[in-house]
Amino acid sequence: MSTATATRRADRRLATVAEIKAAAWADIRDSNSLDCSLRAVARRLGMAPSALYRYFASRDDLLTALIVDAFDDLTATLTSAHEQARCAPPSSDPGEVFVQVAAAYRRWAVQDPLRYRLVFGTPVGGYHGTEATTAASLRSTGVMLDLMVDLVAAGALDVERLAAGVAPAAVRGFERWSSVLPMPLPPVALAVAMDCYAALHGAIALEVNGHLPPPLVGEEEVYLGTMRRVIAAALR
Structure with a gap:
C-alpha cells in the first residue's frame, strides 16, 4: 500500500469517526439523555450497526x-x-x-x-x-x-x-x-x-x-x- 493510499484511508477514518461523534451528540441532545445507543447512532448515519463497530467496539x-x-x-x-x-x-x-x-x-x-x-x-x-x-x-x-x-x-x-x-x-x-x-x-x-x-x-x-x-x-x-x-x- 502506498503512503498516499494509507493517508487517504486514515483521513477517511478520522472523518467517519468525527461524523459518528457528531451523530452521538445529536442523539444525546434529541433524547435529552446522557446515554447513547450505537444502534441509534448507526440509524442516524444510515449505517449498519456492524459497520459502526469497526470504529467503536461498544x-x-x-x-x-x-x-x-x-x-x-x-x-x-x-x-x-x-x-x-x-x-x-x-x-x-x-x-x-x-x-x-x-x-x-x-x-x-x-x-x-x-x-x-x-x-x-x-x-x-x-x-x-x-x-x-x-x-x-x-x-x-x-x-x-x-x-x-x-x-x-x-x-x-x-x-x-x-x-x-x-x-x-x-x-x-x-x-x-x-x-x-x-x-x-x-x-x-x-x-x-x-x-x-x-x-x-x-x-x-x-x-x-x-x-x-x-x-x-x-x-x-x-x-x-x-x-x-x-x-x-x-x-x-
Whole structure:
C-alpha cells in the first residue's frame, strides 16, 4: 500500500469517526439523555450497526471518546483564558487571573449544559471511566493548579493565616496529593485550590441544573462576585 493510499484511508477514518461523534451528540441532545445507543447512532448515519463497530467496539468506547473530547476542549478553553489573563496589563488584584479563568470555565459550561453534565454530572448507567478519561480530566484541573503555582510564586497567599485553618489530617492528605503533582504545592495552596474548585463547580452546577433563583439566571457578575470573594479570602 502506498503512503498516499494509507493517508487517504486514515483521513477517511478520522472523518467517519468525527461524523459518528457528531451523530452521538445529536442523539444525546434529541433524547435529552446522557446515554447513547450505537444502534441509534448507526440509524442516524444510515449505517449498519456492524459497520459502526469497526470504529467503536461498544457504547462505552464511544462515551469515552466524547468525554475525552469534552475535557480536552475544556483544557484548551482554560489554557487560552489563562494565557490571555497573564498577558493582560498587570492588575492590582493578584486573584484576578483566577477570576478570568473561572469566567471562561462558566462560559464553557453554560454554552453546552449537556456536555458539562456528561463529564461532571451523574454517571451514565453502566459506564465506568477509563485511564483516558482520568488523564483528560487531570489535564483540565492542571490548568487550575497552575493558577495556584502562580499565586505561590508571587507570595500572594496568606500562608500563615490559612495554615491555621487546615486540620492535620487534611494536611497529610494534601501532602500525598502534592507528591504526585508535576509541580508540588504546599498543603495550604492545595487547600485553597480545593476551596476555589468547589465554589466554582458549585456555582456552575446550580446554574446549569436550573437551581438558581430566576433573577440570577444568566447573570455572570453574580458568579464572578462569588469567585472574587472566594479567592480574596485566601490572599494577603
